[in-house]
Amino acid sequence: MENNVLKRIFQENWEWFSVKHKKRIRPAVEKEVGKFLGCGNPKNGFKLLVCEGCHDIRRVPYRCKGRFCTTCSCGETEEWSRMMAEDVFQVNHRHMIFTIDEGLRDIFLRHREMLKDFMDEAVRVVQEHFEKKHKVKVGVIAGLHTFGSRLNFNPHVHMLVTMGGMTANGEWKTYDYIPFQKLRKVWQTVVLKLICRSLTEEEKRKVQPLLQKAYLENEEGFYVHAPKQSGNVKAQLGYIGRYIRRPALRGVCKAV
Ligand SMILES: [Zn+2]
Ligand SMILES: [Zn+2]
Structure with a gap:
């Protein structure tokens, strides 16, 4: 089960909600929620890492880098503020x-x-x-x-x-x-x-x-x-x- 509570809420409800409120949902919102829901899903692509010693294989799914995504946006925010603090x-x-x-x-x-x-x-x-x-x-x-x-x-x-x-x-x-x-x-x-x-x-x-x-x-x-x-x-x-x-x-x- 998904342990990100917000993601779980969206997984369970976004579909009916977006149908019901279709007219009121802006395309940018639709797009960002889509990215959030697909974030970390190996179906959307992943990096394959193989250990040269034991040949163990790891799949690391790509992240969505979306601004609405609770996983990605926190990291992006950290990075942005760090770079900005250097730049100004x-x-x-x-x-x-x-x-x-x-x-x-x-x-x-x-x-x-x-x-x-x-x-x-x-x-x-x-x-x-x-x-x-x-x-x-x-x-x-x-x-x-x-x-x-x-x-x-x-x-x-x-x-x-x-x-x-x-x-x-x-x-x-x-x-x-x-x-x-x-x-x-x-x-x-x-x-x-x-x-x-x-x-x-x-x-x-x-x-x-x-x-x-x-x-x-x-x-x-x-x-x-x-x-x-x-x-x-x-x-x-x-x-x-x-x-x-x-x-x-x-x-x-x-x-x-
Ligand atoms: Zn993400
Ligand atoms: Zn504010």
Whole structure:
């Protein structure tokens, strides 16, 4: 019997579930679940290892390297964060998280085409702030999460941001202050504008009450935070990298 609980759940239920909800399952989801289900199955190919001494034979099935796969994605995440921590400037970074009002989540769920702009806008807010305030080019690596801790749809952006930047004459200038109050308001305006310019007039009319509510109920703007990091630069980078690339279902594995 399969001892990966999640895989067992998918083996037992994916077939009927995908038939029942065919229209609502995006091709990318179908593809990733397919890879996950076939991962490690020798029918999909394997390496054959033979011991030259005793001629013992081992078959090692290929893995799927899928981002949804609980076996592969953890390894990929480790590798990615390790390489990223090597690659980036070895300076202090902060892990910034940009979220939105709960009432707006559904709009993004129904208009997933806005998600790329959503992430890009968050990056732009950060870049523009440091450019204006400190006249520097800041370094940002951004990742979009569409899931929350309860696996609900909850789009938010994680960013790894250098606490310093390059001036026009190529010098490095450091700073440590993040003006959360200001960023929250700017981010709120940017998200509301993004929705307004992406939807048709009719769609806009429908979501107008939600936009109004999101504006009025968040006087201080949408929640933006950046937890203080401890430890050396490399350890911080590794931690943030793993967090940004964390697969959706790994949290569930741990909690079970
Ligand atoms: Zn896999
Ligand atoms: Zn997240």
